[in-house]
Amino acid sequence: MNTASSDLLTLVFGIFGVLIFASAIGYVLQRRFAANGPNAAIDNLNARIKAWWVMVILIGIAFIAGRVGVLILFAFCSFAALREFVTLINTRRADHWALASAFFIVLPIQYYLLWAEEYGIFAIFIPVYAFLLMPIISVLRGDTERFLIRIAEVQWALMICVFCASHVPALLTLNIPGYEGRNVLLIAFLVIVVQLSDVLQYVWGKLLGRTKIAPNLSPSKTVEGFVGGVISATLIGASLWWITPFTPFQAGVLAFIITLMGFFGGLVMSAVKRDRGVKDWGNLIEGHGGLIDRLDSVVFSAPIFFHIVRYWWSLS
């Protein structure tokens, strides 16, 4: 067994340990406070933990399946996220072909380019080519009603759900000396830090939360949760240095950047939801809401994390 898979195994056992611990707490809370009837907060907690089991197992299967497995998993995530996003935007019949090509042409090409490791075109395909071609497809129908809003929203949907999300599997294409064959652990590092940061902000917020940090955007986010979550996720990130090409200090700094981007990404996506008048992006993940509700922080941190690692650590 090479070091990558033995490290991965250690990580998986660690995560299972955390989930078993969380499930046990959920069970005790359920028995103690909600034995005689439903309790919305505890039921939601238990639904979330259950969904975490499913998500961890799915990601685990993708990791075992290797590069193609990870690409397929994230291509499906992009598809489901784009579907949630486009459901909420202003579209008109004139956008039909532009939207169809977003789903069935742009999205597959973006992931194909990752598979082919064509970084040069991967990095500009959506920001340049889709950006210019999508409004051309829309304008051919001659419908000018809310035109700027429509084309801007489609581009935003593609940037968030496809371009940014595809930077998670893009970590596999980096060529880091002395780290060959272990890139999948970079994905694990990013996803674990950003998701733990979300979870820990929620936990610290529930335990100590007093002061709302953004009452207009997200009534459940508190200053205490934010500070506690960022500090603890940064420390956990630093302590995971052994799965990365970084020193413990570097791992901590990167974890700090990831958690900050994740937090502000969550705020931005909350503001979009408020604007559209919905509470959740969808209902794909029981207890969490839609896929974007779970992915928003990953999507905002992935490209930044990718570029920092690419610039300072990678040869390609």
Next chain:
Amino acid sequence: MKIMIAEIAAAAFVLFARAITAVRAIWPEHGLPSRPCVYFANHSSHGDFVLVWAVLPPRLRKLARPVAGAEYWLKTKVSTFIGRDVFNAVLIERERENRTQDPIALMTTAIDEGSSLILFPEGTRNQTDARLLPFKSGLFHLVSARPDVDLVPVWINNLNRVMPKGEIVPIPLICTVTFGDALRIAPNEGKDAFLERTQVALLDLAPKPLGSGE
């Protein structure tokens, strides 16, 4: 053999509809009637009854037969197979002049045989900006003949954006199918009052338009 192909095709339709629309049902507070009933829904796409069909629990799905226009479904061999064998539709002739069979009689026969109906009382696909077209009188004539049958309003949301008329490629968008509590015709209820009441019951299920804030 034909039955097997029809069953595989039905499963494929449902799978495809779910993959594109991630369709989710919202059930009424008191649940669906367990006896055969009439589901009446808004109509904006050919896929409408597939979505209703897809979300119904298997036990109720087996009973449910869509009511559809014979002119449309009997046009080609493939569409005849889909309409008759796959979806087991009650095919009615919409043009009054050339009718050979009474649509209401076809529907009451199906109900008497223990089937549920999926009915689109607007009579045609809604291509307008109005949320609902005025109901045709078919629903009233049907319940006048069978007054003890439960009527379940069903609002299908978003499917018109998935595949507008004349398009061939569907856009993946999340759809919901909202079922309301069952209602019945009241004794001595007139046609206009009844149609008005059923339209209101259906519109009540429609979610508010997007972007309206909170």
